[in-house]
Amino acid sequence: MTQLNKAASPLRQRMIDNMNIHKLSPKTQIGYIRAVAKLANYLKHSPAQTTSEELRQFQITLAEQGTSNISTNATISGLQFLYCKTLNRPDIVHKFSTVPTPHKLPEILCLEKVKPYCQVTEIG
Numbered sequence: 001m002t003q004l005n006k007a008a009s010p011l012r013q014r015m016i017d018n019m020n021i022h023k024l025s026p027k028t029q030i031g032y033i034r035a036v037a038k039l040a041n042y043l044k045h046s047p048a049q050t051t052s053e054e055l056r057q058f059q060i061t062l063a064e065q066g067t068s069n070i071s072t073n074a075t076i077s078g079l080q081f082l083y084c085k086t087l088n089r090p091d092i093v094h095k096f097s098t099v100p101t102p103h104k105l106p107e108i109l110c111l112e113k114v115k116p117y118c119q120v121t122e123i124g
Helices: 010-021 026-043 052-064 069-086 111-117
Strands: none
Touching (some): 010 069, 026 052, 026 069, 052 069
């Protein structure tokens, strides 16, 4: 068991047990628990009693608060785990969609920029 289960509610403990069953890494588990805590704080009630409209409003709030795409996607992943694996309610998150994250292309150096770093020595 991970250290996440100190004084855990029954729902949190069940989710932790499921994450252990699925062999999720400790960092992933922390992220998922953080996502559920963020939702519970927003809802002011247990996530077990939420509606799909409340989840929709939560996702809108994340966007309005300027939450990064990566953080939004991590939160969605945690909530999908909660509702699909722990609560067996995949229907409630079927409209959740991840946010595209732009991929930065690497800078391609021209030959003139690379030459100073390449020293050719003759072997003779």
